[in-house]
Amino acid sequence: MSFKKLxxxxxxxxKSKxxxxPLPLQKEILSKxxxxxSLFVTAPKDSGKTTSIIISVIQKLKTPFEDAPRALIFVKDKQxxxxxxxEFNAFKRGTDLRVYCAYDEHNIDIQRDEIYNGVDIVIATPKRLNKIFFLNGINLNKLQMCIVEDAEFLFGNNNLAEVTRTPESIGKCQYLVFSDKFDARFERWQESFMYNAQVIKQ
Incomplete structure (x- = not known):
């Protein structure tokens, strides 16, 4: 897929950046x-994984719509x-898409209220996302994309179980998992909510 179709x-x-x-990885996965x-994408650092996430989310959502998030991205920690x-703010100029971060070091009641006010894209640590969800602080019914960036972090601090819990609460959704290498523990997801996912390796 070329950038001309964006x-x-x-x-x-x-262009400004x-x-x-597109990089070779982006050329292979953006159209998919x-x-x-749904994809498991394994590729080395600096191959364009994060930029692929940003391009794909902005391209799919395009403009703000209603209040419930349509894209959820799990990350390792606050930083x-x-x-x-x-990165999203640098790429989303001209779209007015609303991006929000939910992480453990911030007041959860404030986060719940700010998400309730309306967001399009939520970037969250797994534990904090689930705490907000169980407080009825986030509506996942409109979710179109569920993404994990740098998925290696899942295999510590019970993060895998936290993320695995989320698909139980949402309907049909596109799942994208990005990592440096494919881990055999992802096979559990292939047997459940990502059973039809393609594995892309570089």
Missing amino acids: IQPLKDSL GFDA IKGGS AALDLEL
């Missing part, structure tokens, strides 16, 4: 993601959430 605000942002053409496929939010 919405104009994305094309403008990519000096991205003239646009088509709605990863804030870093990804900065």
